[in-house]
Amino acid sequence: MGRNKFSRHEIDIIAMLLRKKNAGTRFQQKQIRHQLRVNFEFNISDFNVQGKAFGDTELMEAINRGAIQILDDATIAAMKEKRARDKARDEAEKEKEALENGATDWKEAMKEWEQWENETSK
Helix, strand or coil: CCCCEECHHHHHHHHHHHHHHHHCCHHHHHHHHHHHHHHHCCCHHHCCCCCCCCCHHHHHHHHHCCCCEECCHHHHHHHHHHHHHHHHHHHHHHHHHHHHCCCCCHHHHHHHHHHHHHHHCC
8 A cells, every 4th residue: 555645746747657657668657657656655556446547537536536635745745754764663673673583683794794805905
């Protein structure tokens, strides 16, 4: 599940990308879907009817029925910051748990490797 709240500017870019997707080749469509997921956390499957193409018209229909909300830029920025903090916290917890379960501390291993490399290159 991706986001369902976007700024007006993001919606304009998403609509443009959806128009390009529907006019593009299979490879271009795949690239654009990836760009939508990575850059906007926009998953077409969250809003479309399965088996039906999803373009800018369907995007506007999703907005009109309330499946997608348009918020101001400041609210979207704050939401993205919170998601980034939450993601970083979750990653830190996952790393801590892995180390407690015996995983190798790759950061420490990398420091040791760089130290060894510097010593041997002298």
